[in-house]
Amino acid sequence: MTQSPSGLGNELCDPRPLSERLVASGLFVCAAVSVATTAGIVLVLLFETSNFFRQVSFAQFFLDTQWTPLFAQKRFGIWALVSGTVLTSLIALATALPLGLLAAIYLSEYAGERIRRTVKPAMEVLAGVPTVVYGYFALTFVTPLLQSAIPGLAGFNALGAGIVMGAMIFPLIASLSEDALYAVPPGIREGAYALGADKLATIFHVVLPSAFSGIAASVLLAVSRAVGETMIVAIAAGQQPRFTFDPRVPIETMTAYIVQVSLGDTPTGTLEYQTLFAVGMALFLFTLVLNLAAHRLRKSILKGGAL
Amino acid sequence: MSASRHSNGPLASPELSAEAEFSSMPRTGPDRAFQAVCLLALCLPLLLLVVLIADAVSDGWPRLGWSFLTSYPSRHPELAGLLPALVGSAWVMVLTALMAIPLGVGAAIYLEEYARQSRLTSFIEVNIANLAGVPSILYGLLGLELFVRALQLGRSLLAGAATLALLLLPMVILTSREALRTVPPSMREAALALGADRWQVVRRIVLPLSLPGILTGLILSLARAVGETAPLITIGALTYVAFLPDSLKSSFTVLPIQIFNWISRPQAAFHVNAAAGIVVLLAFLLVLNGAAIWLRHRLQRRIYW
Numbered sequence: 260m261t262q263s264p265s266g267l268g269n270e271l272c273d274p275r276p277l278s279e280r281l282v283a284s285g286l287f288v289c290a291a292v293s294v295a296t297t298a299g300i301v302l303v304l305l306f307e308t309s310n311f312f313r314q315v316s317f318a319q320f321f322l323d324t325q326w327t328p329l330f331a332q333k334r335f336g337i338w339a340l341v342s343g344t345v346l347t348s349l350i351a352l353a354t355a356l357p358l359g360l361l362a363a364i365y366l367s368e369y370a371g372e373r374i375r376r377t378v379k380p381a382m383e384v385l386a387g388v389p390t391v392v393y394g395y396f397a398l399t400f401v402t403p404l405l406q407s408a409i410p411g412l413a414g415f416n417a418l419g420a421g422i423v424m425g426a427m428i429f430p431l432i433a434s435l436s437e438d439a440l441y442a443v444p445p446g447i448r449e450g451a452y453a454l455g456a457d458k459l460a461t462i463f464h465v466v467l468p469s470a471f472s473g474i475a476a477s478v479l480l481a482v483s484r485a486v487g488e489t490m491i492v493a494i495a496a497g498q499q500p501r502f503t504f505d506p507r508v509p510i511e512t513m514t515a516y517i518v519q520v521s522l523g524d525t526p527t528g529t530l531e532y533q534t535l536f537a538v539g540m541a542l543f544l545f546t547l548v549l550n551l552a553a554h555r556l557r558k559s560i561l562k563g564g565a566l
Numbered sequence: 567m568s569a570s571r572h573s574n575g576p577l578a579s580p581e582l583s584a585e586a587e588f589s590s591m592p593r594t595g596p597d598r599a600f601q602a603v604c605l606l607a608l609c610l611p612l613l614l615l616v617v618l619i620a621d622a623v624s625d626g627w628p629r630l631g632w633s634f635l636t637s638y639p640s641r642h643p644e645l646a647g648l649l650p651a652l653v654g655s656a657w658v659m660v661l662t663a664l665m666a667i668p669l670g671v672g673a674a675i676y677l678e679e680y681a682r683q684s685r686l687t688s689f690i691e692v693n694i695a696n697l698a699g700v701p702s703i704l705y706g707l708l709g710l711e712l713f714v715r716a717l718q719l720g721r722s723l724l725a726g727a728a729t730l731a732l733l734l735l736p737m738v739i740l741t742s743r744e745a746l747r748t749v750p751p752s753m754r755e756a757a758l759a760l761g762a763d764r765w766q767v768v769r770r771i772v773l774p775l776s777l778p779g780i781l782t783g784l785i786l787s788l789a790r791a792v793g794e795t796a797p798l799i800t801i802g803a804l805t806y807v808a809f810l811p812d813s814l815k816s817s818f819t820v821l822p823i824q825i826f827n828w829i830s831r832p833q834a835a836f837h838v839n840a841a842a843g844i845v846v847l848l849a850f851l852l853v854l855n856g857a858a859i860w861l862r863h864r865l866q867r868r869i870y871w
Contacts, residue, residue, distance in 0.1 A: 275763070282765045283680050289672030290681075293694050293739065296732050300704055303711040361607030369601050378608065385615050387786075387851065389793025391822040392844050395829050396618050399625070399837060429611045459597045480699070487701025489796035490822075494829055514703050514796065521706070521800045527715060535800075539707045543700070550699035 304543055307536030314530055320537070324502035326511075328534045329520070335534070337541055339500040343417065343510035344545075347492050348485040350421025350506060351428055356478060358425075359432030363474075366433070367440035368462055379434070386430035394494030397423035402495065415497030415509040424491050428481040435480065439473020440466060476556035483549035487542065489514035513542045619848065626841030634842055638808045639824065643835035648843060650807040651824035654723070655792055655850075657811055658820055661727030662734065662791050667784060669731070670738025674780075677739070678746040679754075679768055698736035705733040706800025714801050721802035724814040729801055730791045737790065741783025745776040778862055785858040789851050795822040821847045 275283075312320070315335045323336025366375055402419035406412045412419075443466050451461040467474075497509025498519050511519070516538055525531045629644075637647025673694075681687040709729030719725040749772050757767045773780075798820060806827065807819040819827075821843060828840035 279763050279765055283676075286672045286676035286680055289669045290676040290690050290739075292669050292732075293673060293697055293735055294690060296708070296735065297693050297697055297700075299712055300700065300708045303708050304704075307711070358607045358610060361604045362611075365601070365604035365608050369604060378612070381612050381615070384855070385611060387789065387793070387855070388615070388618070389795070389822055389847060389851070391793070391795045391826050391829075392618070392622070392848065395825070395837075395840055395844060396621065398829065399841075400617075400621050426611050426614050433608075457594055457597060459594065459600055462600075483699055487703065489701070489703045490826065493796075494826065514701065517703055517707070518796060518799055521710075521802065535710075536707060539704055543704055546699060546701055547696070550696060554695065 300543070304536055304540040307533050308540045311530070311533035311537040314533075315537075326500040326516075328531055329523075333530075336502070337538070339502045340511060340513045340516055340538060341541070342502050342504065343492075343496070343500065344486055344512040344514070344542075346417045346504050346506065346510060347421045347424060347496055347512055348482055350418060351424035351485045352478070352482055354422050354425025355429045355432050355481060359429050359477075359481075360436055360474065362429075362433040363436035363440055364462060364467075366437045368458070368466065382430040382434060385426070388427075390427065390488060390490040391494070393423050393427055394420075394491045397491055397495035409507065412507045413497070413509050415495060415499075416507050417496050417510050418506040420492050420494075420496035421506065423495070424485055424488055427488065427491065428484050431481045431484060432477050435477030436470070436474045439470040439477065442473065443469045472556045472559055476553045479549050479553035479556070483546045483553070486549065487514065487546050489518060493518040513538050513545075517542075622841045622844040622848070626838060626843070626845045629838050629842035630845060634839075635846070639806060639827075643828075643833060643839055646828075646836075646839055648821070648824060648846060650810055651819050651821045651843070652846075653810050654803075654807070654818040655820040657723050657818065658727050658730065658798075659788055659792055661723060661814070662730040663784070663788055665728060665731035666734040666738050666787070666791075670735050670784075670787075671742050671780060673735070673739045674742035674746060675768055675772075678743050679764065679772065694736050694739055698740065702733055702794060703796040703800055705729055706797030708732065709797060709801040720815060721804070721817050722815045723811050723818045725801055726798050726803055726818065726820075729797050730794060733794065733797060734787045734791055737787045738784060741787065742776075742780050745779025745783060746772060748779055749775045778864075782858045782862045785854055785861070789854040789858075792820075792854070793822055793847065793851060795820075795826055798823060799826070821850075 319335045320337055323334055324338045325334040325336045326339035327334045366378065370378070397419045398415075401423055402412070402414065402416065405416075405419055405422075406414075409418075447465055447469060448461055451465040456464065492512045493515040496512060496515060498511050498515060499509045500511040500516065501508070503510065517535055520531060520535050525535075634647050635652065636649055637645060638649055639651075640646040677687065677690065681690075706729060709725060709732070713719045713725035713728050714721055717725075719728070753771050753775065754767050757771045758764075762770070803823055804817050804819050807817065811818045825840050825843040825847065828836040828843065831837075
């Protein structure tokens with residue numbers, strides 16, 4: 260397609276007119292900006308993180324469970340923030356996975372065309388709600404509701420934030436899992452019916468196992484989204500980094516820490532400033548691993564490896 | 567039972583229609599119960615959306631009014647308003663669009679119309695897919711180092727918009743590419759056969775035909791930018807602004823940050839303001855989404871091939 264119409268262009272001189280070549284290189288520069296963005300993120304994180312580790316040892320970072328870089332007694336145990344992130348993400352997943360998967364089964368196996376056409380845009384709306392709105396909802400509606408049922412639940416807690424985060428990642432799981440279920444060829448279902456399986460047995464023993472890697476990919480992408488989610492946890496989960504898996508107490512996630520420090524007036528070049536990037540680096544690696552695993556799973560589906 | 571999408575496939579014979587095939591299959595009690603559970607799982611989060619909106623409207627109702635939109639923030643919650651945040655959001659949206667649209671659509675045109683199958687091309691594609699999964703707050707850290715510090719833009723409108731433009735790039739590229747792909751290759755070939763060069767094909771044939779899809783994607787991307795909070799907090803957008811931005815270098819605040827600021831105050835009266843701000847933000851997003859849907863329908867009708 261990119262061959263010029265004159266056809267006989269040789270290697271020495273590009274037969275395309277100058278303007279055409281200028282346009283092509285201009286467009287290439289646009290595409291290259293995305294590569295530069297990735298490079299920029301990685302370089303910025305690497306640069307400031309290496310500055311950080313010049314002052315703080317790996318042992319202080321990885322072998323401690325307290326995170327108090329803003330206090331006089333500074334400690335840099337990243338696990339306090341990681342546990343907060345993992346806890347809220349797991350609560351979100353525990354909420355969104357059953358609901359999302361069942362909703363995907365309904366849309367793919369039971370729903371008619373009209374229901375699907377009304378529900379899908381509604382799910383897009385759910386996915387498009389700004390996260391600061393979800394944060395408000397978690398803090399002022401869900402947490403008080405939970406407090407009436409669970410004694411000892413703090414005003415800021417991982418539970419309320421995690422559940423609302425589950426609502427945020429629900430559309431992602433539901434819609435990607437539905438794609439995976441839909442991709443299961445009808446012939447496989449019909450084969451199961453022909454062997455005497457009823458619809459329920461077909462769904463559980465044939466359709467779900469066939470779509471497994473697609474569903475797993477949707478879960479990984481959803482967890483990655485939950486790990487990187489910021490405003491819900493910054494508003495509703497608290498700002499107290501602690502190494503715990505108790506969902507009732509205030510905690511702090513990696514993202515919420517970045518927000519907390521950014522809100523204060525931290526001078527550039529200080530150790531507090533560099534902690535931003537060290538935490539950002541941890542966050543980047545977390546989500547990168549999840550995203551790469553998800554892409555690998557989805558690729559194996561495209562190649563037909565799933566069936 | 568409604569016809570399932572799968573039973574309408576090529577394998578279903580015309581005599582034995584989908585309806586007949588499945589209605590003749592005995593439906594067991596557990597099957598019906600399971601279907602009901604699935605339906606419930608689908609409705610529950612959507613119901614939550616309704617509750618969320620109703621909650622924000624009922625909380626924010628006392629403050630919703632003209633003066634709320636036209637006042638500056640204040641220490642007195644009943645006097646505080648949204649004006650600087652509204653103006654800031656509008657500025658940021660326009661500036662972001664000015665940067666993200668040419669870059670994103672340009673990259674999409676390059677990848678769809680110009681790029682050959684090569685290592686470099688697939689590297690760029692993998693890179694864009696990965697960028698789409700990077701948490702937005704990390705773009706904020708990039709913006710902080712690159713735009714605020716290295717390019718010395720300060721904590722300005724320009725730095726904020728540039729950060730958001732980078733954040734939107736993957737989404738703009740992906741939606742624009744999908745739109746470009748809907749134009750059949752025969753249209754391009756016909757134009758090339760008539761002697762058009764590549765850029766003429768793009769400008770006269772491909773872009774006009776894919777415009778509805780591209781515009782829809784652009785509007786939805788911008789709607790996302792309007793709701794973004796974390797990256798702008800990271801680059802240091804102010805949370806309390808009592809003036810309107812007057813230049814590209816001016817400091818600023820946006821709607822979601824103003825809302826966040828009100829939420830994080832302990833007094834309940836400020837939470838009322840936050841709820842009212844949320845209603846304004848959601849209404850604004852609704853208008854943008856509605857515009858995207860309207861545009862898609864209106865422009866799609868004119869195309870025949």
